Amino acid sequence: MSTRPPKKSATAPETAPAARRQPLQQRSQERVELILQIASERIAESGSGPLKMSEIAEQAGMSIGSLYRYFPDKRAILRTLAEQCAAECHDCITQKLAPVRTRAELETAFNELVDEYHGLLLEKPLMRDIVFGMRADRELAAMELAASRASGALLAEAIRRVHPRADAKKLDTLAFLVWQLGEETMRLAMDSPRGEARQLVDAYKRMSLKAIEPPWL
Template sequence: MQEKPPRAKAEASAARRQPAQQRSRERLDRILEVAQQLIAEKGSEHVKMSEIAELAEISIGSLYQYFPDKRAIVRTLAELYAAESRRCVREALDAVQDKAQLLGAFASLVDQYYQIVLDKPVMRDISSALRSDKELMNIEIAESKACGALLAAAIRRVKPRVDSKRVNALAFLIWQMGEETMRLAVAHKRGEGALLVDAYKRMTLRAIEDV
């Protein structure tokens, strides 16, 4: 039989691997989907790896091939939510060219984030899990720095003469305080939580305007 040239052999090998890779991605998606469902229903501290495996219809051994423990699942979900949040923030702030747009975009982001947190119990639980784990909290801090940098860049476009270090520090603080505000708001009744978010929004808008 004639031997295939190297390129043909590589393409054939890739074709054989592709279904397995696709199944692996689908299985990973299923695991994360099930984990989110269980965390939303029970809270992450009450979810067991065996429950995730059973609902995802895989063996516990297969689950451990993807995630060594539940903490790794929470971390992955947090990173996915953070990436999506950053994308929304970038889209909203990249278009800012004047003060009115800046204040309007930030106020809208606060309202949107609060509504998302209310609508998705899993996000509330993951946020609390991050807060209680020192290593996992680094994810939240890194996200506050990333989103704060986007806010700082928008402020500098509107106010090019501002002190960059001061703006960077303010923007990071605003974002981290926002995370704390959301945790506090969802721990209260809906009306009380809304008042807390509104107070945070008015306070931060004033800080942005006065910088």
């Protein structure tokens, strides 16, 4: 009997394939998402003021040095969360205003957007904290203005479909102003008793809808 090992089939694998290592980029992305999730939860519990990088690192199961590889400071985390909120809001505004073709559709879409935004601020402490934090941080304030310009541009496009003869420059300026005043209205509403807050939001909607009607444009 031959002692030579049997020849291996050309098609049969020699051993079971080893489990593939998770790509570095994917693992990094997962860590970023974990950091943001932990930060969001802590902000929802006690606001961004007491938020500490050391506590985030401990809860994420990583060293403070590893955390700094992803976010150099707490402001960087807050800016990233603000960018995510802004992107979600922009998508919502786009979807809501895209079908608008008539005055009635414009009024309905605008009112719904304002009410939904107000509702989110009431329900989500993270968004509320970010909106108030934009007052004190110059980079966040610049981000808010950029978001208002982008949202105002979407509103201007919807108004232009309803009122195609509107003056373009006046319309762009007015839509930007309407949207930024909306941010200020929400901050004022959050600082006010619930009943008064509702009245402020409703007053803002009435004023804005009057402003975006001819002959002002």
